[in-house]
Amino acid sequence: MPTTCKFRLRNDTNKLYYCGEKLEGSVDLTFSDAKKVNGIKLIIAGVVHVKWLQYRGPNRYSTTFKGSEACLHSEIDLLRAVGDSTADVPAGKHTYSFDCFLPESLPATFEGKHGRIQYIITVILQRSWKADKIFTIEFIVLRNVDLNTQPPSIRGPARTEITRSFRCWPCRTGPLVVALQTSATGYVPGQRIPVLLEINNGSSSKIQVIHLKLVMVVSYSSDTPRAKVKIDREDVVRAELDQIDDPDEVKYEESLLIPHLPATSCSDCCSKKIRIEYELEAELEVGAVHQIMKLTIPVLIGTVPLNCDRRESTIMELET
Numbered sequence: 001m002p003t004t005c006k007f008r009l010r011n012d013t014n015k016l017y018y019c020g021e022k023l024e025g026s027v028d029l030t031f032s033d034a035k036k037v038n039g040i041k042l043i044i045a046g047v048v049h050v051k052w053l054q055y056r057g058p059n060r061y062s063t064t065f066k067g068s069e070a071c072l073h074s075e076i077d078l079l080r081a082v083g084d085s086t087a088d089v090p091a092g093k094h095t096y097s098f099d100c101f102l103p104e105s106l107p108a109t110f111e112g113k114h115g116r117i118q119y120i121i122t123v124i125l126q127r128s129w130k131a132d133k134i135f136t137i138e139f140i141v142l143r144n145v146d147l148n149t150q151p152p153s154i155r156g157p158a159r160t161e162i163t164r165s166f167r168c169w170p171c172r173t174g175p176l177v178v179a180l181q182t183s184a185t186g187y188v189p190g191q192r193i194p195v196l197l198e199i200n201n202g203s204s205s206k207i208q209v210i211h212l213k214l215v216m217v218v219s220y221s222s223d224t225p226r227a228k229v230k231i232d233r234e235d236v237v238r239a240e241l242d243q244i245d246d247p248d249e250v251k252y253e254e255s256l257l258i259p260h261l262p263a264t265s266c267s268d269c270c271s272k273k274i275r276i277e278y279e280l281e282a283e284l285e286v287g288a289v290h291q292i293m294k295l296t297i298p299v300l301i302g303t304v305p306l307n308c309d310r311r312e313s314t315i316m317e318l319e320t
Contacts, residue, residue, distance in 0.1 A: 004030045005123055005135035015139040019106045019269070023139070024099040027078065027123055031094070036086040038126040040079040044100045045122065046072030046141070048107070048273045050115030050220040052230050065222035065230070067273045071107060072119065074100045086128075102141060107271040109140045110262055113232050114220045115274050145263040145302035147186040154186030155306060158297045166205050166287060174202035180282045180295040188305045192255040197241070197282055199250050205287040210241040212282055214256050214299070219275040236261060236278075256280075264300045 009015055009025040017023055027042065048069040053062045078096040081087040110117040119141050125133040147154060161179040177200040187193055195212055214237035220230045237256045265275045278301050284293040 003032070003035070003125070003133060006030075007121060007123075007135075007137045009139065015137070017102055017139060017141055019102055019108075019141060019143040020104045022099055022101050024097075025121075026095050026097045029089075029094045029096070029123070029125075031089055031091050033091045035089045035125075036127075037079065037089055038081050038086055038128050039077060040089075040096070041124045041126060042076045042078050042096070042098050043122045043124070044072065044074040044076075044098075044119075045070065046106060046117070046119045048115065048117050048271045050222060050230075050273050052114040052220065052222075054230075063225065065228050066224050067115075067220070067222040069271055069273045071117070071271060072103070076100075078123070104143075105269045106141055106143065107265070107269060107274070108143045108262055110274060110276070112218050112220070112274065113234075114218075114230060117271055117274060142303075143263065143269060144304055145266060145300075146304040147188065147300070147302040147306045148304065150186060150300060150302070154300050155184055157181060157183050158185050160295050160297055162293060162295055164286075164293060166203055166291070174204075176201050176203045176205065176207075176286065176293075178282065178284060178293060178295060180280070180297060182280055182297060182299075184306075185280075185298060186300045186302060186306060187258055188302050189258045189260045191305065192257050193280060193299065195252075195254045195256065195280065195282075197252040197254070199252075199284075201248050205291075207243070207284055207286055209285040210243070210252070210282070211284075212239045212241065212254055212256060213237060213280075214258065215279045215281050215296075216261065217277045217279060219277075221273050221275075258301065261301055263302055 006028040007025060048071060050067040052065050054065060055062050076098050079087055107117050109119060119139050121137050123135045159179060159181040163175045163177045165175050179198040181196040183194050213235045216234045216236050218232045222228045239254060241252050262276055264277055278299045279296040280299050282295045286293060
């Protein structure tokens with residue numbers, strides 16, 4: 001019967017912990033017969049890995065970009081032989097306890113398209129005469145992002161506007177003016193983002209499609225073969241607005257429900273290799289050739305909502 005290892009994590013049966021908590025547990029090692037080992041080591045580690053391929057040229061030559069980062073590393077000697085000798089471990093079950101403080105600055109566990117942030121507990125049976133025997137288990141780290149500790153500006157309204165004309169002189173059209181507004185820029189999953197979209201179409205171009213989106217923007221940074229940043233944009237919420245024919249001026253009042261999402265990366269706790277941000281986006285396809293107009297407003301996603309449910313401005317106040 002081979003040697004077996006069972007991890008027992010205290011205080012949480014789902015292997016889920018928050019930054020600032022203490023990770024405590026024990027390891028049950030069961031040996032079918034007596035073993036000689038140089039030592040038994042336990043490592044608690046947080047690691048970040050990123051990787052993507054970039055293709056170039058007509059022959060599609062590829063370059064692999066990689067990056068890594070250690071955000072947590074703690075080693076504990078569960079059993080250690082004296083000097084250069086070996087330690088005898090009798091047959092049967094042996095239980096070893098461990099604990100480790102999880103710093104407040106740790107980034108949260110994350111799984112993305114081009115990288116991941118993961119936390120692993122590893123037990124190593126160190127043997128000089130043969131390969132080490134290794135056992136691992138992952139656990140999840142979450143972090144609280146309290147919106148009340150973020151810049152006060154997230155409580156207030158935000159607005160962005162874009163103006164565009166189409167075709168060239170002397171057939172240039174009048175302006176198409178689009179404004180995107182929201183009553184605040186700080187939210188938590190389960191809340192709705194109120195959106196006001198105003199369109200003043202002084203051109204003769206028809207608006208074909210209008211989409212409202214909440215976009216997760218993830219930045220991945222590599223070390224080799226050189227420093228490079230790859231940005232991945234994913235629509236986590238998407239709504240298509242009904243078309244209103246003919247009127248030059250129209251206002252849309254909508255709301256986007258925020259699903260369960262990882263929090264925005266804060267400056268004091270984010271990984272140097274993976275950064276998560278969010279944007280409220282309006283996308284319009286205009287004219288027969290479907291020219292794209294985009295407006296974006298940065299949005300901060302946290303885990304603890306603002307103390308006051310009422311934002312500084314409501315959609316109705318924005319209209320006035």
